[in-house]
Amino acid sequence: QVQLVESGGGLVQAGGSLRLSCAASGGTLSSYAMGWFRQAPGNVRENVAAISWTGGRTMYPDSVKGRFTISRDNAKNTLYLQMNSLKPEDTAVYYCAATPFVGPATAVDRYDYWGQGTQVTVSS
Numbered sequence: 129q130v131q132l133v134e135s136g137g138g139l140v141q142a143g144g145s146l147r148l149s150c151a152a153s154g155g156t157l158s159s160y161a162m163g164w165f166r167q168a169p170g171n172v173r174e175n176v177a178a179i180s181w182t183g184g185r186t187m188y189p190d191s192v193k194g195r196f197t198i199s200r201d202n203a204k205n206t207l208y209l210q211m212n213s214l215k216p217e218d219t220a221v222y223y224c225a226a227t228p229f230v231g232p233a234t235a236v237d238r239y240d241y242w243g244q245g246t247q248v249t250v251s252s
Contacts, residue, residue, distance in 0.1 A: 161231020
């Protein structure tokens with residue numbers, strides 16, 4: 129069973145950038161499609177990026193397309209999310225997740241394993 133730990137969150141001004149990392153242990157990252165999700169207070173958890181097993185396919189919602197980039201380094205068992213041009217509405221707890229499906233997958237219920245989350249706060 130894979131364990132996921134996110135890092136890289138923090139406070140940033142609008143227009144700034146952050147890079148989130150998700151380190152996997154207890155399993156081989158290349159066996160899973162991966163996703164990044166976020167959840168703001170009072171909101172449902174939403175997908176912001178998804179990537180297939182090999183990294184050959186990615187998906188983004190319109191709200192982050194062109195600003196966020198998901199990538200993976202299977203040799204390092206690590207998933208990344210580069211976030212540029214951040215906006216106050218990007219403020220949320222960000223989670224990485226893994227699914228044994230080939231992916232990419234955007235639905236919350238397709239994912240079996242979740243990290244504990246990392247807070248991202250964007251000030252205006």
